[in-house]
Amino acid sequence: MTGNTKEDMLSEWxxxxxxxxxxxxxxxxGEEVPYSVEIKGKKCRLHDIVWELINKDELTDEDIEHIDKYVSYLREKEKEDELDLKTKELTRKEAKALFNETAGLLRAIMDLRxxxxGTAKEKEKEFEExxxxxxxxxxxxxxQFLKDAGTLE
Structure with a gap:
């Protein structure tokens, strides 16, 4: 954080x-699921995982087990990020990036749940209808507009 002025730093408010x-x-x-996130030192293609699961016709027991693991890891990462947001000395830019990542993780958790x-398929069907x-x-x-304008008989 060297080179940052006091004005660059995140205020308590x-x-x-x-x-x-x-x-x-x-x-x-309006929040997006992050395309990738680092969890336990490994880069995870979170957006792709959510996309693949949402587009499956039916979930297997293995899929459900994976979802539970993903949610557990994401909750852990979200808590770490939130703690950093609460306690670390951050610039406004760093804080906003951390906020966006955390919000994206929460969105991913909601989507996975x-x-x-099964509510994701219901919502998708409702949206399409x-x-x-x-x-x-x-x-x-x-x-009707074309008829009223006289361009369509």
Whole structure:
């Protein structure tokens, strides 16, 4: 951290704001699952793992066992990151990066739990149905607009 001025450093008020944001309801909206994360000294392709699991038609017992392990490791990593955010002397930039990683880990944990309990597939199906309905409604609006404009008879 050499070369950082006092103005670059995270204030206690900013630290509290970031920590509060991690525990706020709907904190995860807009957060992405990290593409990779280092857990216990190994680089993990977290985004790919979540993507592969979410796209499986059916989970095996081995998949569920892996999900439980991933969640356990991610919770441990998330707690480490949160402790660092609470206690380490950080620049604003470092704090924001740590916050984003932590929020991404929490998002991944939520996604993995939803995959495991089957709600992820339900939500995906619900989204696809709603998207299809909206497309039909929008097409009808467009056709009505063209009729009203006199370009379609």
């Amino acid at each position: 900013e630290r509290k704001q970031l920590l509060a944001a991690l525990h706020a309801r709907l904190f995860w909206v 939803e995959i495991e309990d 709603r998207f299809s309905q909206e497309r039909v409604i929008e097409a009808r609006r467009w056709l």
